[in-house]
Amino acid sequence: MGEFAIGQPVTRFEDPRLLRGGGRYVDDLAIPGMLYGQVLRSPHAHAKIKSIDISKAKAAPGVAAVLVNEDWANSGFGDLPRAEGKKKRDGSPMYRPHFPALAKDKVRYVGDPVAFVVADTVAQAQDAVELIEVDYEILPNVTSVALGSQPGAPLLWDDCENNICFVHLEGNKDKTDEAFAKADHIIKKRFVITRVTAATMETRGSIGHYDQAADRYTIYTTLQRALNFREELAETLNIPESRLRVVAGDIGGSFGMKSGVFNEVGLVLLGSKVTGRPVKWVCTRSESFIADAHGRDNVSDAELALDENGMFMGLRVHNLVNMGAYTQPGTDAGAYSNLGTLAGVYLTPAIHVDVTAVYTNTNIMRPFRGNGRPEAAFVIERLVDLAADELGIDPAEIRRRNMIPPEKMPFQTGLSFNLDCGEFEKVLDQSLEMVDYKGFEGRRAEARKRGKLRGIGMSYTIEKAAAPGYEGAEVRFDRTGSVTLISGAVTHGQGHETVFKQIVSDTLGIHPDEIHYLQGDTDQVFFGEGTGGSRTASLGGSAVKVATGKVVDKAKKIAAHMLGVDEVDFSEGVFTARETNRTLSMKDVARAAMSPKNMPQGMELGLNATAAYNTTRQNYPNGCHIVELEIDEDTGQVEMDRYVVVDDVGTVLNPLLLKGQIIGGISQGVGQMLMEQIRFDPQDGQNLTGSFMDYAMPHAELFPHIDIKSHPVPTKTNILGTKGAGEAGCVGALPAVANALVDALSHLGVTHVDMPATPERLWRIMQEAKAGRA
Amino acid sequence: MHNFNYHRAADVADASGKLTSLDDPKILAGGMTLLPTLKNRLAAPSDLIDLAGIADLKGISVEGNEVVVRAMTPHAVVAASAEVQKALPALAQLAGNIGDPAVRHRGTIGGSVANSDPAADYPAGCVGLDATIVTNKRKIAADDFFLGLFETALEEGEVITSVRFKIPDRAHYMKFRHPASGYAVVGVMVAQYGSKVRVAVTGAGPCVFRVSEMEAALEKSFAPASIANIKVSAEQLMGDIHCSAEYRAHLISVYARRAVEAMV
Numbered sequence A: 001m002g003e004f005a006i007g008q009p010v011t012r013f014e015d016p017r018l019l020r021g022g023g024r025y026v027d028d029l030a031i032p033g034m035l036y037g038q039v040l041r042s043p044h045a046h047a048k049i050k051s052i053d054i055s056k057a058k059a060a061p062g063v064a065a066v067l068v069n070e071d072w073a074n075s076g077f078g079d080l081p082r083a084e085g086k087k088k089r090d091g092s093p094m095y096r097p098h099f100p101a102l103a104k105d106k107v108r109y110v111g112d113p114v115a116f117v118v119a120d121t122v123a124q125a126q127d128a129v130e131l132i133e134v135d136y137e138i139l140p141n142v143t144s145v146a147l148g149s150q151p152g153a154p155l156l157w158d159d160c161e162n163n164i165c166f167v168h169l170e171g172n173k174d175k176t177d178e179a180f181a182k183a184d185h186i187i188k189k190r191f192v193i194t195r196v197t198a199a200t201m202e203t204r205g206s207i208g209h210y211d212q213a214a215d216r217y218t219i220y221t222t223l224q225r226a227l228n229f230r231e232e233l234a235e236t237l238n239i240p241e242s243r244l245r246v247v248a249g250d251i252g253g254s255f256g257m258k259s260g261v262f263n264e265v266g267l268v269l270l271g272s273k274v275t276g277r278p279v280k281w282v283c284t285r286s287e288s289f290i291a292d293a294h295g296r297d298n299v300s301d302a303e304l305a306l307d308e309n310g311m312f313m314g315l316r317v318h319n320l321v322n323m324g325a326y327t328q329p330g331t332d333a334g335a336y337s338n339l340g341t342l343a344g345v346y347l348t349p350a351i352h353v354d355v356t357a358v359y360t361n362t363n364i365m366r367p368f369r370g371n372g373r374p375e376a377a378f379v380i381e382r383l384v385d386l387a388a389d390e391l392g393i394d395p396a397e398i399r400r401r402n403m404i405p406p407e408k409m410p411f412q413t414g415l416s417f418n419l420d421c422g423e424f425e426k427v428l429d430q431s432l433e434m435v436d437y438k439g440f441e442g443r444r445a446e447a448r449k450r451g452k453l454r455g456i457g458m459s460y461t462i463e464k465a466a467a468p469g470y471e472g473a474e475v476r477f478d479r480t481g482s483v484t485l486i487s488g489a490v491t492h493g494q495g496h497e498t499v500f501k502q503i504v505s506d507t508l509g510i511h512p513d514e515i516h517y518l519q520g521d522t523d524q525v526f527f528g529e530g531t532g533g534s535r536t537a538s539l540g541g542s543a544v545k546v547a548t549g550k551v552v553d554k555a556k557k558i559a560a561h562m563l564g565v566d567e568v569d570f571s572e573g574v575f576t577a578r579e580t581n582r583t584l585s586m587k588d589v590a591r592a593a594m595s596p597k598n599m600p601q602g603m604e605l606g607l608n609a610t611a612a613y614n615t616t617r618q619n620y621p622n623g624c625h626i627v628e629l630e631i632d633e634d635t636g637q638v639e640m641d642r643y644v645v646v647d648d649v650g651t652v653l654n655p656l657l658l659k660g661q662i663i664g665g666i667s668q669g670v671g672q673m674l675m676e677q678i679r680f681d682p683q684d685g686q687n688l689t690g691s692f693m694d695y696a697m698p699h700a701e702l703f704p705h706i707d708i709k710s711h712p713v714p715t716k717t718n719i720l721g722t723k724g725a726g727e728a729g730c731v732g733a734l735p736a737v738a739n740a741l742v743d744a745l746s747h748l749g750v751t752h753v754d755m756p757a758t759p760e761r762l763w764r765i766m767q768e769a770k771a772g773r774a
Numbered sequence B: 001m002h003n004f005n006y007h008r009a010a011d012v013a014d015a016s017g018k019l020t021s022l023d024d025p026k027i028l029a030g031g032m033t034l035l036p037t038l039k040n041r042l043a044a045p046s047d048l049i050d051l052a053g054i055a056d057l058k059g060i061s062v063e064g065n066e067v068v069v070r071a072m073t074p075h076a077v078v079a080a081s082a083e084v085q086k087a088l089p090a091l092a093q094l095a096g097n098i099g100d101p102a103v104r105h106r107g108t109i110g111g112s113v114a115n116s117d118p119a120a121d122y123p124a125g126c127v128g129l130d131a132t133i134v135t136n137k138r139k140i141a142a143d144d145f146f147l148g149l150f151e152t153a154l155e156e157g158e159v160i161t162s163v164r165f166k167i168p169d170r171a172h173y174m175k176f177r178h179p180a181s182g183y184a185v186v187g188v189m190v191a192q193y194g195s196k197v198r199v200a201v202t203g204a205g206p207c208v209f210r211v212s213e214m215e216a217a218l219e220k221s222f223a224p225a226s227i228a229n230i231k232v233s234a235e236q237l238m239g240d241i242h243c244s245a246e247y248r249a250h251l252i253s254v255y256a257r258r259a260v261e262a263m264v
């Protein structure tokens, strides 16, 4: 339908409500009789719990319950959901520690939940938490992933040798070794990918409500995948899913972080069961730094083998990946599920990756926007620039030489990605044109006169999106001909509501104002896997499309019956009897479908459809980022001046929302490259970045105009032709910015800059390089 | 946050009286520093005495060769004041670069000066612009007011009522914002009064300090080159995970030079 059609830059339907404070987040919800919970967290990175005395806390004003590990153990609830399925190097199963909601005998990171107080008010609960006396025996700790698996490192779990959680191997080792043996050049580098936190605008929160009469649990919470969440949580509670309702309201950002079933989810439910009243817990901002799962944190030792012409012959990567202290389902995936990005858009015939996942005394890890892809993209795209530098080939040229041409599609890379389509060279050329690549040296010389070191850097990255899976959608017409649209996906800021309404509006001819969008309540949503991994446009969107298709099919039959013809045409929401001028609108038909007299013989009443859409193949969004920036020679401060992106995310459903996703992703990538980092004290394992006073977030003023163009090469792996877009920006940004920084400093002999490239770090690099040259 | 009693002071005398008579009282100004401290349970005063209702404590005036900013004037008002912009643009610019809009609309000059946060901007303004801190009891030269980390010359029962800045011939403030908090990692106020020059540095040390070597050099010849080679020792400076003492020492030289460059 015209302005709301697929492909139009429709502004977000959710924004007026959210911007005016009409959102309904967990903390906005109050249930009569509700109590408030507070968590006592470990102040130590690693310690034995010798004793816990809760007597004073229990007697404190307003306190209804004080829970410790014993209460959890006696409740009948089991372990929180845990990762499973991987193996160690010797083929034995991965190490899967027990995961109670409250620590048993030992705490394993600063922030590890030890006790849970439930009281009439938050303040009373906080007061009572301070009255709990825990006698700890402090143990040596390890927070660094590089040190975690070293012999002699402190063990988190006594029976987990070298803290190794699992090992993952991928690619062809023999072929790769052969390639390296024959290579003319080998580029070798260790890359440290820092730990960051999602810093969602809305912190995590939950209300647990156990209805004793019905013997049924309800959890109102922050999540990404309502039905999977219910499945995982039901297992923990040892109940059938039908006795559990999971409800998500609006969600203020997640980026992967909120996708797990966290300790506090179990705690509010147990708190409710014990007290007979609903219990709310909402994380404070300060608490979130030590209570949330973190993202990334690995060390990559990578090598690229090249022939004399700069063609990539082989790639070898060893990764140490931090798992934190416990593993949720999905914690493990960051270590292996997106290694395919390492192969890049290149022909590299032989690749081998060896991953070791390591437990440390740190927060648990969750997928964070990109989930392994930005890490992998950083490694390959930095290596390519290092190779270009070593061989004296222009970075654009070395990429061009090695790119997979469209004629070779479908293309099986040396890792898991089996690419279906992509026009990499065209995208590269368009990006170079947009940034005026040829004119760069002139701009560099001009900047030099102002005391600024100007650099240009690019990345060409590819990722996987919409991994094989399914999503559900339901379209329900009511008696007035308006629509309730239900999806199994869960928007946590992306704008699913807008894009899904566009699809319905475009297909059925219903005005978006007459469509009500509903998600995230397992009592209402029949099917789906939720949102994550850049899957929702491809899978959720396709499901909506299939459901609307079913509606049209049925409505056509009803319309034909009503118009007394064999067949009708349908377009723009109107059914037309062939060779007559008699028409019916979709709304007419929907209303008529409520009455038996209008229905063809044997047809069910009503106009609704459900769809469960599944794919067996993922898609491969890809794109080129080019950054130009300047470094202040005196201070090391960085100013980005140009940022261009050409992306191929297949069919563009809404260019405005696409841009938003790309810009948001870039901000998080740039944030990690320039400033964000969760840091632990190497001695006592304390989190040194426990507030926004120390954890540096990128601000809008940091960014230049980001110039984004699309070069859509629709994929055939789903019916809409879309590829994922939610993580693409983040994937490309890290290496592009890093490459630009290195380029700006290359005249000093600098070949690498670690993240975060803070002003002081860059200043020191310049000092050292100058001292070395003098 | 722990429980406390809340008082809205009628006037300065009332506030001062409550400060001396109550158990463990604290003045509440904009609350931008105090309230987070309470929320994080790092302080538990028995009583908060709110100065917000005292009309006398608000406003800006130019009196002779002084710009007078009353204690409860928020940063945003100083930044936007036409009088300040005309008489002492460096001060308006300093105030306009504090924190973010929310902080600038709530945070007050009295609160900032009383707090003597090592990374706050106003202390550099006060010392660099030869200000006098006026309290209900006395007048204190800025040079004698800031004593150390969160430490001032204020005595029990003393309430800051205004800050009087001396209008210089010219002045300029430059600040290197902390990448996380936006506070000053290094902030340098350079001001010239006839043959005298003041160079005041905030952010780098435990509290604001002057760099006499730079002042002397600039008094001889007011040019960037005069201080190009003057370095401040890192030994007395502070470092954190973002910016080491050594880096801060370096930034002082850069920012002092740039401030002078902006003035000539």
Ligand SMILES: Cc1cc2nc3c(=O)[nH]c(=O)nc-3n(C[C@H](O)[C@H](O)[C@H](O)COP(=O)(O)OP(=O)(O)OC[C@H]3O[C@@H](n4cnc5c(N)ncnc54)[C@H](O)[C@@H]3O)c2cc1C
Pocket (backbone or CB within 6 Å): B026, B027, B028, B029, B030, B031, B032, B033, B034, B035, B051, B071, B072, B097, B098, B099, B100, B103, B106, B107, B108, B109, B110, B111, B112, B114, B115, B117, B119, B120, B121, B122, B158, B159, B160, B161, B181, B182, B183, B184
């Ligand atoms: C996110 C954030 C960023 C910030 N960034 C900056 C920055 O970049 N630069 C900067 O300089 N500051 C910054 N600040 C601090 C801000 O300027 C505060 O407003 C200021 O430090 C305190 O002022 P207030 O009016 O809020 O005082 P309050 O928080 O109310 O009080 C602070 C202290 O001063 C005492 N006090 C207040 N008024 C008086 C008085 N008249 N007489 C005696 N004692 C008094 C109080 O008892 C208390 O101990 C930032 C603050 C925040 C929250």
